[in-house]
Amino acid sequence: MEVAAHVVDARKVYGEGTTAEVVALDGVTLDLEKGRFGAIMGPSGSGKSTLMHCMAGLDSLTEGSAWIGDVELGSLTDKELTILRRDKVGFVFQAFNLVPTLTAAENIDLPVRIAGHEPDAAWRDQVIEILDLGDRLTHRPSEMSGGQQQRVAAARALARKPDIVFADEPSGNLDTTSAHELLSFLRRAVDEFGQTIVMVTHDPAAASYADRVVFLRDGLPVAELADPDANQVLDQIKQLEA
């Protein structure tokens, strides 16, 4: 199976050399396969966000290496990293995903336009169609519900057909119905269009949409489940907490 992104012996230490030294990642080695929907779970402070940021080129590792495709992120300059994020990576954050002055459609086209390209209209329309956003496209974020905003964010993340999409607690602020809509969409993007998605979550129900769930504790992967349902995830969490 082809690997979309991976880390080898990834260590991330905050405040190194000070008394407040925190080891956020303690030598993580992990492959994320292409065309799959992965989830990362773990208690608060276990290093999920840190791992995601380092894999996505938003942050650098203290030791070890992070790769997207066959590009080693540590060897890139800030500018190259920015362009890599623009061209190869999609993002969905927990909140504040959209530029408030731009309409939904403009937000979706944002990465493409930052790159100075014309949007691939056919693909974008397909995404918009699935997300059921048609009548909201000319609205500004302030005129949309939280669920709609997150779906627009997802559409934006996918609009450039990135190599990999990183989602940090994308449904964390949503009610159950909106969360379901968003997660089903992410699922479909993987199944129907072969997209690669990695999602950080602490919600077992959300994790159950994934093909694979990696459990993190104290900066290390400690367990893994394939194709789990919510109950299996819950059991695993209880097991880890024990």
Next chain:
Amino acid sequence: MLTISLRNLWEHKLRSFLLGGAIVTGVAFVVAAFVFTDSLRAGFTSVFQSAFAAVDIQVTPIQPEDLNEFNFELPTIPEDVADELLAIDGVEAVSPQIQGFVILEPLEGELPGFGPPTFGVAWEGGPSAFEVVDGRAPETDLEVLLDAATLEERELAIGDTIRVATAGAFEEYEIVGELGFAFGDIGFGPTFVGLEFERAQELLGMDGEVSNFGVTVVPGEDVDRVNADINAALDGVGEAITSQSAAEQSAEDLQEGLGFFNTFLLIFAGISLVTGSFVVYNAFRVVVAQRTRELGLLRVLGATRAELLRMVLTEAVIVGVVASLIGAVFGIAAAAFIRWVIEFSGVGSLPDSGLVVEFDTLVIGLVVGTTTAALSALIPAFRATGISPMAALRDQVEVKRASRWWLWTGLGLTTASVVAVVLATMQARDTAGAVQGNVDPIQLAGIGALGLFVGLFLLARALARPVIAGLGRPLRRLTSVIARENARRTPRRTATTAASLMIGLGLVATVAILSTSVEDTILEAVEEAFTGDAIVQPTGFNVFSGFSTEVGDRVETLPEVDRVARLTYLPITDASGIPNVAVGIEPDTIDLAINFEDVEGSWSDVVGDGLALQRIEADNTGLGIGDEVTLDIIGAGERTFVVRAIFDIGGGVSDSQSWYINYETVREINDQTTDNSLIVAAAEGVDPDALVEAINAELEDFAGVTATNIAQLIEQIRQPLLALTGMIAGLLFLSVIVAVVGIVLTLYLAVNERTREIGLVRAIGMTRPQVRQMVRWEAILIALYGAVLGLAIGIFLGWGLTVTTIGEGSSLTIPWSWVVAGFFGSGIAGVLASLLPANQAAKLDVLRAIAYE
């Protein structure tokens, strides 16, 4: 509570800096204005004090009541008044002084007749404001003293010669010494030439007369008492003034000339303080909103509303005080800088007195700055502390819809002001008086101008969104599109920021258009009224002084000359009681002398007591052909004339001479043999430059009479107006500085507020240069918005004030190069202003920006 305030300020250093920055600029302008003015006053006063230090009291002639600006003779006082003065108790010494206009030989390329006057001076014995600093005093007729500046400018030394004249021919004088003034060189003043006393009296036509007396008082005597005694004794002959009052008065007069600088500084102070108060207001709104929960918590813990209010206000006051102190320092530096600019740009050299920083100035600066900060923080503080503790602890605070009084007030005021200006122009245009008004049109236009600035300032908020959308329409790049939307999303902030440029550019554009239009109107009139191929006129300060008729005789004989029309002036008080001149003309050369049209009656009848009248004057006085009119001729009494011709002058110059009588009649009345100007027609095939050259060669030994042609004349008039251009550029520069400061502060605030957004776009792939570009475009758009409003006001008011001041026949000239420069200059100012905030935005830590607490 004070500790909380201080800690808050310290923890948000950037924010505190922002809050302070706007206040600093405003206070700096206020302080600069006062320091500059106070220094000038002190400087000039000390200059004049030392100028008059040699004498305690000055005795000057009483200004004659029929003083006529066309009869440019300086008043005199009889020489023997000195004896009367010496008889007064307490008078120690009396020194007679003489002053009158003289002409120095023109420098190569110097345009005659323009620039500061040259005075011939002489004094006898006793105390004087003048002294011989090198060489010796003139002893014979053909010896002079020159001041140091003149010696240097002309590269002359003691022992050299120079040609000097009054109304007659130039004569060669030997330079026997250097003339010093007790007041030093004040740079833009007149030139002085020291003459032998009796020679000066003779040359300047002051037989038995002098210009004034310098009086010293016996040590220990009360100067004011002696002054009063002199005034009592001299009843009607002359008047005395103490040197101290004279120095103060003169300093005041001179300073008034530079007073506009002060006004402009205060205007810019106002603009920056208004901008500043909005920055403070916005910043505190953000700050207080962020701290709503903290405030709510403190309320729950038992703090009263008043205590919280005091806490927020304490912060504002601390910022205000610190910023005012920094502003005061900048202001003092700015005052020094302005002085330097004035001297460097050649507007003038100012007396060197050091900077005078009055205690009052500092107090005013401190009060203004602190009050602005406190008042601006008051509303947000009041709102934030007003909510119930529980509401504050909840997440969202509902925002009340702001009232829109400013929109309606702005709209009303703008409309009324536009109407006022338009009405004023109609009133000014309408010479027949069909549009009647109780208000003077210039006053009306002035009120309209003021109202327009205020009205548009209020309206700017509503106009920000549409105008910036329009300005940003051609922008296609993503970064510029986002920038455009960013500028539009906070219209009030954008508007207040742009306002500084609006007001600054508006003022500058108005002044520029008005001055160019006035200039062009004058030039057009000159061109229109100019007849013949060359004009021969007196040069030197007094263009109304005459020259010998021999000049005309010699010009007539030149082969390059076809015909000569002679004009001679007779000072009169006209039928309306206004000082004026009657112009003596020869009917057979009238076609050459005046560009007239629509003659009623006949020029050939203007002989003896015949009189010709410009139609505008005929309309004013109600005189018609055959009517009698009595003119009061200065020095010759009343004489009655009969109106024989009424005519218009081509170009419609309303203020040119109106009364014309026969040349011979003038000769009969005053037996002088002088002309005031000659209009020359060239012989066939001679071009105007060659004609002028020939005439001037012929007149070489006549002082102060020069031929010019129309091209040269226009050049001469334009010359001094160039200084005005420099001044306008300086004001433009000031307004741009204020605008840049405002934009920097606003963008800092905006970048700070949009941290998360910027982090987001950086995360999804916007490069640092693109982020910079985004901020830069926002700055440019805000600046251009201000520029568009300002230029629109400027062009409208420029038109309005031009028409109002000049009336019918004004030629409106919009200096498009200035307008274009103002527009693009504002854009560049925007780019400069964006440098720091753009950098701050680009530097932003992406991870921290997107971190979600």
